[in-house]
Amino acid sequence: MTKHYFNGISTVAYQGIDSTDPLSFRWYRHDKKLLGKTMAEHLKFAVCYWHTFCWTGTDPFGGDTFIRPWFNDTDPMRAARNKADAAFELYRILGVPYFTFHDRDIAPEGDTLAESNANVRQIGELFADKMQATGMKLLWGTANLFSHRRYMAGAATNPDPQVFAYAAGQVKNVLELTHELKGSNYVLWGGREGYETLLNTDMKRELQQLGRFINMVVEHKHKIGFKGTVLIEPKPCEPTRHQYDFDVASVYAFLKSFGLEDEVKINIEQNHAILAGHSFEHEIALAQALGVFGSIDMNRGDYLCGWDTDQFPDSLGEVTMALYTLLKGGGFDTGGLNFDAKIRRQSLDPEDLVYAHVGAIDLCAHALIIAARMIEDKLLSDFVAARYSGWHQPENASILEGKATLADLSDKVINAKLDPQPVSGRQEFLENLVNRYF
């Protein structure tokens, strides 16, 4: 008999916008079609293992606040199995199609790498069974190369080559498991790939180590035939004072340096974007423009606090602009929308986990509906197209094709006494137009 961890909450169902049931969806109907695809196909929701099933509610000044029933077992592997039961119970309640995990989320570290890897694989087998039984899919797997003290000075960028090798051993194991579980992607987040102080750091060498490491991962991916996408997730700092994968532009610079721009794409998180000084939609749009957009970690940071609060999204306006940007760029390929979000440490109860996900799913669905209307109406995109229409005139188009020199253009301005006049950018008009959708 299966134990139940969520107080008997059954499946959360769509009940329409008049519903006042906090455990219903008012907007999310997985099979509702928009722009030719179902909501489920557009949004590809994933629930993450770490924040949702592993986090204990600590913060830098406080200890555990959560006392989860699945934490309690003297045998760590049995606790890991209980956790998997809790996870799949929540997936069923929510009706989400995907999940994501780090190796250390799902299974305890053993005495050796071999033992740790074996623990991970044991739970991997349990996952395979549960996925088979439920239809759940894996959006991505990843290796935790940041929590253990061996990684305190970096994994791939560690001064100690043995740590680099150890990281390789962890990644190989999770990459292979991800392949076996038919994961859509494999993610690398370099929380320790950076420095605390330049005084003890050789940045150039560390970047080369990191470049070689990612190339090894890509080579191994091809060797084992994994067809998913390798993703890097940028973050500017925290835990490390400076992280090399600062933002989309930094990651792209790195990929170009090491010839990886056709092999690796980017997983973008709202909270990481704003910590780097960028809006969420900026990072999405830039990755699209550079051809390296991959996936999304959906959460929200607090603009007035300078750390990664990883809250569940709650701003309809912001999520709409992010999804509008996503749709404009063609939506997800192998990527999806992973809730890399944690409930507040005062939200003690397992049902708080349900509330949080239900609210976030519904918010994204509501935002998707609005964003789809923006796409269909074309009012915004037509405005933008018209604004640049001068560039479609042949003499101007040829400039970008490289057919004009600095001197050609200078001559043209001087000879014709050109005095181009500025044209209103209509920002407030456009902001009003967006607000008309709410």
Added chain:
Amino acid sequence: MTKHYFNGISTVAYQGIDSTDPLSFRWYRHDKKLLGKTMAEHLKFAVCYWHTFCWTGTDPFGGDTFIRPWFNDTDPMRAARNKADAAFELYRILGVPYFTFHDRDIAPEGDTLAESNANVRQIGELFADKMQATGMKLLWGTANLFSHRRYMAGAATNPDPQVFAYAAGQVKNVLELTHELKGSNYVLWGGREGYETLLNTDMKRELQQLGRFINMVVEHKHKIGFKGTVLIEPKPCEPTRHQYDFDVASVYAFLKSFGLEDEVKINIEQNHAILAGHSFEHEIALAQALGVFGSIDMNRGDYLCGWDTDQFPDSLGEVTMALYTLLKGGGFDTGGLNFDAKIRRQSLDPEDLVYAHVGAIDLCAHALIIAARMIEDKLLSDFVAARYSGWHQPENASILEGKATLADLSDKVINAKLDPQPVSGRQEFLENLVNRYF
């Protein structure tokens, strides 16, 4: 007879560290040798035209506070000549070897581009004479593509191709003048190359416009035989909400995208670095690591205010770490140290301009002396080298040479049951070591 603008202040001289004369140098002796070069050769000081001779003391809530004698003339070209006299008077007083300018700093805008360009060239001829007479050199020239309302929506990235052409006409003129004046570099700062709102912006198109523009500049440079370096100066925002040249990594990503990484280098400013969330020395070290370090705009921002305060540097500690980083990377090639700094708007008097530069020059000289000792002592660099020494063992060096796979390293860890132990990073020890130099 030459008019005097600086109240009869004569040349500022080195008087040694016991001097209490506020118009003396206590540390800067231009011909003092350190690490095989004179201070002047190491530091290559430049005074900028705009903040020092053009700024009127406005801020977003207040009007002019400075009433410079060289502002007063009914004929704008005569005012421009007076300004040049004032500038070369200050250069003489300070004994600096270089200056820098935008076209609009040195000469008034005319009714047409042709007239504006001609105005610039007239003052350029005056400069040639004064440079001949005094030995002053031009560190770099640049075109102001941001102040006039025609550029409000971008220069190279403007939706209007005529504005792109207009910008080309300005750059051609200043690039050629810079070449004639034997400038060491030509700088591009894209204060309007970005966006105010994504709602009216086609980011991908704008990046392509910018890429073509910079390529045109590089092509023209080669055509006219200019041997100086083309530099891009990153800044994350202000005036524009988001600027494409956000930081060193963003510029490098851009250069790689458009095949410019061997043609263009980077001019790094302290205040721009910290607005982007990076330390000054981070940006210098990263540019060095990527092979694109060019030049420095020396100033300081206020870490607690979120805009470009462009203050004169006053922190011996910070400037020392910046110069230590500079020296570690081999110092300047064509670049130099430009004081892109403005006195406070309450510092009304021309002598405040002198105080500010004297203090900044002396601070840099003091910092250079300390940084040179750090280089000579090798205590810091030896520590770093030792920290990574494991990577020099043949089996580890071969990893970076691409001779090991993920599987090889995984096997090695598993077979040898490796359990690498963390080693102290000794940050506080190193910080103490640095403080020993003060």
Added chain:
Amino acid sequence: MTKHYFNGISTVAYQGIDSTDPLSFRWYRHDKKLLGKTMAEHLKFAVCYWHTFCWTGTDPFGGDTFIRPWFNDTDPMRAARNKADAAFELYRILGVPYFTFHDRDIAPEGDTLAESNANVRQIGELFADKMQATGMKLLWGTANLFSHRRYMAGAATNPDPQVFAYAAGQVKNVLELTHELKGSNYVLWGGREGYETLLNTDMKRELQQLGRFINMVVEHKHKIGFKGTVLIEPKPCEPTRHQYDFDVASVYAFLKSFGLEDEVKINIEQNHAILAGHSFEHEIALAQALGVFGSIDMNRGDYLCGWDTDQFPDSLGEVTMALYTLLKGGGFDTGGLNFDAKIRRQSLDPEDLVYAHVGAIDLCAHALIIAARMIEDKLLSDFVAARYSGWHQPENASILEGKATLADLSDKVINAKLDPQPVSGRQEFLENLVNRYF
């Protein structure tokens, strides 16, 4: 015959939520009743003179972009009259009930204070006529004590007592004019009351100067019989590096220090709040809790830029929470909702001014409707009340009444072996509840 400045735009009318006319209201119906008051009574919209009619579109790196027809006149007083015509034309178009101004917005500075004051009074007479004719009201007047170079080092806090006196002369004039125009409030914004560097500042003395100055204003208010409220508007910095009126708490500390807490209330601006590290609703709620809430400057800052962007509000979520907080505290007394907001410098056309205000008014009206429903439903307030209900038990209520000592409570815990258990704060549940209203 009156000249028209807004391209023949006539009155903006309510057309309902299906309207696609960008010059209509979809939500704002001035006489629609909510919670017993009309929308107009709740919101008390005011249009400000400075950003809307005086601003030329400059920024720290660019010159004027706006070329308003009412700027063009060789006689500055005639230009001032034209500006007043333009202003009242826009008020009529928008149908707003209030306006606000600084003395220097409405009339040019003369050669002496007497002349400047007389200029202000002349336009004041014109205002009186126009107000009589149209029914427009003055929400508040204020003196510009920050733009002129005489105030660069402070007005009340200036090291020069003559500047203090000069400021007194300006304030007396505008306070009296405000009284004559039956203004509801008089505002003090101390943009220069602070310091650039502590090196030249006697903070304690400056605070005393400021305390005496505000007391003089209050004394004069009573002397002339002005019944409106004196308001202070906090801002942490910009233009000055540190401003004494940093935030609501700082102003309250100041008021308490000088016995002014019953005489002066606070005018809160969103952009100033976030620059100080607080949410808009925090500042409103804190001022309410301290009994000093006065009025609102409605705008929005960019959370990712560190300066006062003063944009028109565009976030329905944020404005709703601000208005919900306002309503919870009982709404405005003499205060109102002033759009201290400026269109972007690329929004060149007079009609952009109309779009901006129409959008902002409609957004506030939409937010008000939602906020009123939140108030009526009481779901949020009931949750909060229940959370603290333990404090209503007599033994606990008596604690706050001062009837228990530290020892009493210690004894109680120890004797009863109390071990209070944490209860979920339900943050995500509440955030979902709020989102149900959108």
Added chain:
Amino acid sequence: MTKHYFNGISTVAYQGIDSTDPLSFRWYRHDKKLLGKTMAEHLKFAVCYWHTFCWTGTDPFGGDTFIRPWFNDTDPMRAARNKADAAFELYRILGVPYFTFHDRDIAPEGDTLAESNANVRQIGELFADKMQATGMKLLWGTANLFSHRRYMAGAATNPDPQVFAYAAGQVKNVLELTHELKGSNYVLWGGREGYETLLNTDMKRELQQLGRFINMVVEHKHKIGFKGTVLIEPKPCEPTRHQYDFDVASVYAFLKSFGLEDEVKINIEQNHAILAGHSFEHEIALAQALGVFGSIDMNRGDYLCGWDTDQFPDSLGEVTMALYTLLKGGGFDTGGLNFDAKIRRQSLDPEDLVYAHVGAIDLCAHALIIAARMIEDKLLSDFVAARYSGWHQPENASILEGKATLADLSDKVINAKLDPQPVSGRQEFLENLVNRYF
């Protein structure tokens, strides 16, 4: 026989500025006199228990990195005694006169409050013996009202009155112990006194709870005859999203509201100051100006990271300005200089604790020597005095005495046609003057 925890490091001694021994002082000579007091009397160094002896090296993404020998004991009270041995060993090595602690730092939590309090008192007795034997003094004690999950929603501001009572029981115990150990001060840091979301918070009620709580502490202090100072330590956020004790001004506003301004003083920390947007010396100077300056937590934050890094100070410039401000205001009364600083989590070894404190002590001593020279030279203070000298003229002095009205001053300006001219603030001159001391 005493176990040794610091690898046989003996006392750190003054060896003069030429010393290259990393375990020597180059500047700190405890009995060297400056301005009539010894360095030890001026600086009153304290080492804190929590960061130095309790911290395990965790961060939000990583587990323990420190494995201290004094952590290892199956009996928690024996571990607590070992920790005390380690602490007093380090105090002896460093030669510092003071220490500071929270109740939970020194002794483990028991099953009940009574047991927890008793544990604290047992270690308190051990402290009494060790203090007797060594001459060590207690700068302040404090109760940890933030780590345990019972305090997750506040201690004094908790919605549950039982938690308020529990906090009272903890504070009573530590306040009495502090009294018995002849502590100079008692500190309150309200890390949980604030809110995570206004949605579930009654701010006004919570402020009243806090006001009553602090009054109870003050009443108990007088009842038991404790002569030390009660201190509040401001911090704007972290762990809580908003904390009521945001900064000096907020705390002062709170103290004035509850009649506590003569009973409570403020303990100022550098990292907390900058998180609130203020410089360290601003907070010190403001507290002095308001008459509530108490004590200092000396550390440094990273201006480019938005959380409390609590690093050891390393900037000679910044510490000098802080100590100059301290000295200008008359130095410490009951307060002192507590190193509320933690070594980096990569600084694994016990000797890193020694390096960190040695460096920080020496930096402060160096800064004190410089600051004392600034005081003696009076160049800075004379400049400031001269700048405000106009206010000493009788007619101006009388303004601050309340003898002039707004109308008087207005008349004076108008009648005399006053046109006060701005005077240079000489900021760069003063910054150069400061740099002359380095």
